[in-house]
Amino acid sequence: MIKTVALKKRNYLRVTVKFSFAKRLVFCSFMIMLGSCKSAASGYETLPAGGTAVMAAEKNEFADLMKKDGVDKDHETAEVLTYLLNSTDPDDPYTAAVIENPSDCDIVFRMVEINSGRIYNLPVARRNYNQFKIAKGSYTMRANICQGKFYSQERVTEPLIIKLKKL
Numbered sequence: 001m002i003k004t005v006a007l008k009k010r011n012y013l014r015v016t017v018k019f020s021f022a023k024r025l026v027f028c029s030f031m032i033m034l035g036s037c038k039s040a041a042s043g044y045e046t047l048p049a050g051g052t053a054v055m056a057a058e059k060n061e062f063a064d065l066m067k068k069d070g071v072d073k074d075h076e077t078a079e080v081l082t083y084l085l086n087s088t089d090p091d092d093p094y095t096a097a098v099i100e101n102p103s104d105c106d107i108v109f110r111m112v113e114i115n116s117g118r119i120y121n122l123p124v125a126r127r128n129y130n131q132f133k134i135a136k137g138s139y140t141m142r143a144n145i146c147q148g149k150f151y152s153q154e155r156v157t158e159p160l161i162i163k164l165k166k167l
């Protein structure tokens with residue numbers, strides 16, 4: 001499933017499209033051409049005048065998460081690509097999540113599983129994407145994108161691709 005989310009003055013636009021095998025193949029080939037599916041932080045933005053402590057804390061958390069994300073990232077990327085390229089097994093407890101961030105801000109995409117409380121804090125560098133292996137389930141998802149906010153509740157049972165951008 002591909003979701004494009006655009007944020008504009010608290011109005012949310014969400015477009016959902018089924019992600020066919022052919023599209024998965026093209027998408028994965030594109031990801032491989034972009035640098036072996038690695039994501040890298042390209043620096044940090046400065047806080048605006050009067051920036052809050054919350055924004056500073058999120059910047060620090062993003063930096064820590066990017067360091068942890070880099071450990072064994074090639075193996076995780078291979079698992080995600082394998083999952084996307086193969087037909088999905090309904091009995092597999094995991095699925096793939098690809099988060100694209102075309103904005104000018106680094107983000108931490110937060111997913112909390114509703115029933116179990118499992119938490120994923122996924123770092124996504126500005127003008128980049130990142131991919132993860134996550135457990136299937138119902139999630140609340142949120143992120144701060146520059147000065148905008150994203151929030152959604154979704155049941156994730158198949159590969160999920162989300163593109164976040166601020167209008």
